[in-house]
Amino acid sequence: MAGPSPVSPLAPDHFASLPAVPGIRLAAGAAGIRYPGRTDVMVIELAAGTAAAGVFTRSLTAAAPVRWDRQVIASGRARAVVVNSGNANAFTGADGERVVARTARVAADTLGCAAEEVLVASTGVVGELLPVERLVAVLPLLFDSVSGDAWADAAQAIMTTDTYPKAATRQVLIGGVPVTINGIAKGAGMIAPDMATMLAFLATDAALPPVLLQELLSEAVARSFNAITIDGDTSTNDTALLFATGAAAHPPVNTADDPRLEDFRTGLAQVAAELAQMIVRDGEGATRFVTITVTGAETDQAAKRLACTVANSPLVKTAIAGADPNWGRIVAALGRAGERIDADALTIRIGGTLVAAHGGPVPAYDEAPVAAHMQGRTIDIAIDAGIGFGAATVWTCDLTHGYIDINADYRS
Amino acid sequence: MAGPSPVSPLAPDHFASLPAVPGIRLAAGAAGIRYPGRTDVMVIELAAGTAAAGVFTRSLTAAAPVRWDRQVIASGRARAVVVNSGNANAFTGADGERVVARTARVAADTLGCAAEEVLVASTGVVGELLPVERLVAVLPLLFDSVSGDAWADAAQAIMTTDTYPKAATRQVLIGGVPVTINGIAKGAGMIAPDMATMLAFLATDAALPPVLLQELLSEAVARSFNAITIDGDTSTNDTALLFATGAAAHPPVNTADDPRLEDFRTGLAQVAAELAQMIVRDGEGATRFVTITVTGAETDQAAKRLACTVANSPLVKTAIAGADPNWGRIVAALGRAGERIDADALTIRIGGTLVAAHGGPVPAYDEAPVAAHMQGRTIDIAIDAGIGFGAATVWTCDLTHGYIDINADYRS
Structure with missing residues (x-):
């Protein structure tokens, strides 16, 4: 492996400082998935009752975690996310399914929730079996050390060939009540040798029902993560997740055409577009x-x-x-x-x-x-x-x- | 301009020696279209009665010569071809149409045929007006010096970023009578700075009606020139033409399913595939x-x-x-x-x-x-x-x- 690449000449001039989002806690650590001593795992703990939405790669060779997550997202609820780099767990057949199920099981046991409430995302080499025991060994400690202030650590932890961490935030109003929208992402070229994939994790303390959340996410993704291209290659693992913890005490909003959602919609679009543009600005070899x-x-x-x-x-x-x-x-x-x-x-x-x-x-x-x-x-x-x-x-x-x-x- | 590039490491180890095809005569020369002193014009004179078929770029921004040629090919007959490099005459509006008409007119007057029997092909920079008077000035002399033995010169003349000339030939039998199929082509990356496009010119002394000829060419192109890709970019000027002079005295063949055409069909497919593969082997920067x-x-x-x-x-x-x-x-x-x-x-x-x-x-x-x-x-x-x-x-x-x-x- 070559040393770390110099930071892209197109990098933003500063890293956004992300506030805490009530109901969201994160942590990062090293499991030695592919290289010893490298930060390669990030976990998110979601408060009970958090609504979850997701948009995934359209690849017909989608990785095992993507197929698992589609089921979880269909329920509209989630309690945790486990993200690893170094291995994409893609094109790994039935073994790959077992890796995801085992990861979710251990996370669920640690948190006391159902495995079906745990989302998993992987990025890295395709077609090699993920050493799952190394991954699950670090989960109890990581979930024990989660913090609402660890967004910068989390953004750093999911980097692969990225030359800088990607984070964006907006404060918006729903019915006059302030809510926060945070997002972190990783990108660079798709399916690169050791690391792959666009991954984005967005979270808000807004209280939005899952169906509405999914609608808002799909809309934002179409004009952000699905409106960027580095080399035309789509990854087997592309994943964008949005969580709404419901901790904010704004008036209930239940339909996408509610005018009180306009500011939220704009803020979400901006966070997603900002992250998407940061991914392009960190495209492999990009100078313009x-x-x-x-x-x-x-x-x-x-x-x-x-x-x-x-x-x-x-x-x-x-x-x-x-x-x-x-x-x-x-x-x-x-x-x-x-x-x-x-x-x-x-x-x-x-x-x-x-x-x-x-x-x-x-x-x-x-x-x-x-x-x-x-x-x-x-x-x-x-x-x-x-x-x-x-x-x-x-x-x-x-x-x-x-x-x-x-x-x-x-x-x- | 940099000097000539070294020959591709994937070049064939020798240049095919093309025999004459009765009814076909060629010549090449320099008109100074873009650079003085560079061979940039090639002409083909076709015997009276020659059947002509063509397959062209599917680009919606097809160049003026392509639009002209589609009309000529619809008649199934042609008497001449004028090819230039240095300027693609693409995206040149009504002026571009006039350039083609003028080229065909001068060639027709020189040969004593109709302008509608003259095919034109161009390759080079897009969006600049072709200096047509320089082109037409050399046509009388070129048509005066055509020869049945000039295939190598012609293959050389149509090169642009190509690092070696591309030619292939087969002798086949139709009803026991030998006929020749020759082909030359140019390729390299599409729409490159100064030069563009895949151009291929194939000719045979077989006697085949235009509709049948078109069917055979379309079939061969699908598995040759349309089965190669260097960078996924399609040119505004891509053109493959096939001429049948009818000089060979084989028994008449009028339908594509005539078994006496099998050898011809195979030979044509081989000539086209060989040229297409030579184009890929000369792809810009190709090493494998x-x-x-x-x-x-x-x-x-x-x-x-x-x-x-x-x-x-x-x-x-x-x-x-x-x-x-x-x-x-x-x-x-x-x-x-x-x-x-x-x-x-x-x-x-x-x-x-x-x-x-x-x-x-x-x-x-x-x-x-x-x-x-x-x-x-x-x-x-x-x-x-x-x-x-x-x-x-x-x-x-x-x-x-x-x-x-x-x-x-x-x-x-």
Whole structure:
């Protein structure tokens, strides 16, 4: 293993300080899952009655913990989360199922709840059996040492190839009563040699029924964790969980269209988007953060597919790495996205400057501001497909030698 | 511009020597389209009565020459081809249409045919107007110097970032009468800074009606040029043309299921596959040639999509670059391909060795032959999806620092 990578040049300039969320306590420790002495386990204890929602990878080869968690989340309630790095427990067959069940069992026995109330998340190498006894050996001590102030430790503990911890928080009002929304996440490239996956854990002291919580989470994820792409690869373990402990004494809110939820919805969207953008900013080898906005598509879904095709194009990503305003590559990516566009009405703006319109380049556009924009850390590409009213925003990063360095290394 | 790149380590060890095809004459020259003194134009003169078929990019932002050629091919006949590099004449609006019309007009006047019998193909920078007068100025001299023996010159002339010329030939029998099938192609990464696109020109002296010719070409392209991927990017200009001059005196053959066509069909498939594989072997930065075979999918189409998702995965491609038999990344790619797989019945073989089966790794498989295979130039990955009888083979290459070097350079 190489030493720790230098912090991404796109890292935020400070780490958000997360307040406690009543009903949530966390702890982190080292179980030696893959490497001795490395922090590789994080646990969350959830107060009795906590509502739980989750969004998971759509992969057909989803890992054992994802399949377990889907069942837990279906009940809408959870009492604990056990997260490990170093081993994804993915493509591990029936043995992998037993590892998850055993982990949940030990956590449940420790806390005095049901195994079916324990969520499990794993990240790491695919196709190797997780040494579960090492994992469960540390659980009693960890659950004994949980604290409401351990968010920074927790964010640090779930890092794998991440070069900085990712955390975000908002205080919002529900019916005039303040509630907190905290989130931590890990990311970097997907299914990287030793570590994989996007994991996000969000928590609030709001009192929201599980069905409503799920609706709010799904909505937020669609415009955050599902609107980012580093290399187009989706992990077997991607997981975003949201917990609502109900400790806050706000008036009851039971439907998604309740206007008193607006501030919460906005805050949740912001926490999720901030974490998602931090993941992109820590993409393997990333040197530029890219926002791709598509408007004028047939539907929002079409807009997202167009934006993702541009975002995942190796030629667009390498052009951005080279500070090259090569909009021809953007046109080519749009043309193969499989969504309707009007080539004659299509417009492309880079850093706000219109570079292509009316089926061709904008005659004699001023290249100086575009060139200056491309040299920056933050690149904005705005596309109008000229067809309809569908819109979407996707965040990505450039494709550099750093990505190859990280991913073409020998696994062992 | 940097100097010429060293020849790909995956290049064939010799250049095929192409015989003349009665009815086909070619020539190459320099028009200064983008750089002075560089060979950038190639022309083909086709004997009167030549049948023509074509398969083109599916891009919705297809370049002007592609749109023109679709009309010509619809007639089933052609008398000439004009090919230029240095400028793709793509996303150039109405001006681009005029460039193509003018090119065809001058070629037609030179040869004494109709403009609608002239095919045009372009490769190069997108979104810049092609300096058509420079192009047409050289056409009379080029058409005056065409020769049946100029296949090697022609293959050389259409190279852009290609590091070696691509040519293949077969002699086959139709009803006992020998006919020749020649082909030349250019490839490398798609929409690269100065040059773009897969172009292939195939010709035979067989006498085949246009509808049948089109059927045979479409069939061959599906398993050759449409079964390769370097970076998943499709060009605005991709074009494969097949000409049949009818000079050979074989018995008439008019339907695709005529058994006398079997040898021709096999030969055409081989020429196309050989050229397609040469394109992959010259992929930007490629150091390993990868064959991905998927069986057991729901349909052939599903198999192809599964194979392409694996082939285009940056994580799979970088693992191959690093000689890492990281089949976990293959599992992850299969899981997100959007096609049915049976995770418990799925098998993965690398270099013939079974590494994954029954929903997990093969216990204690011998890693030595797999590691040795991964160190080679030619990598074989065989996947069975465990669902049905659909099968497909796709060829690709690894993703290396060389790709980034080539594509992250400044355009100008």
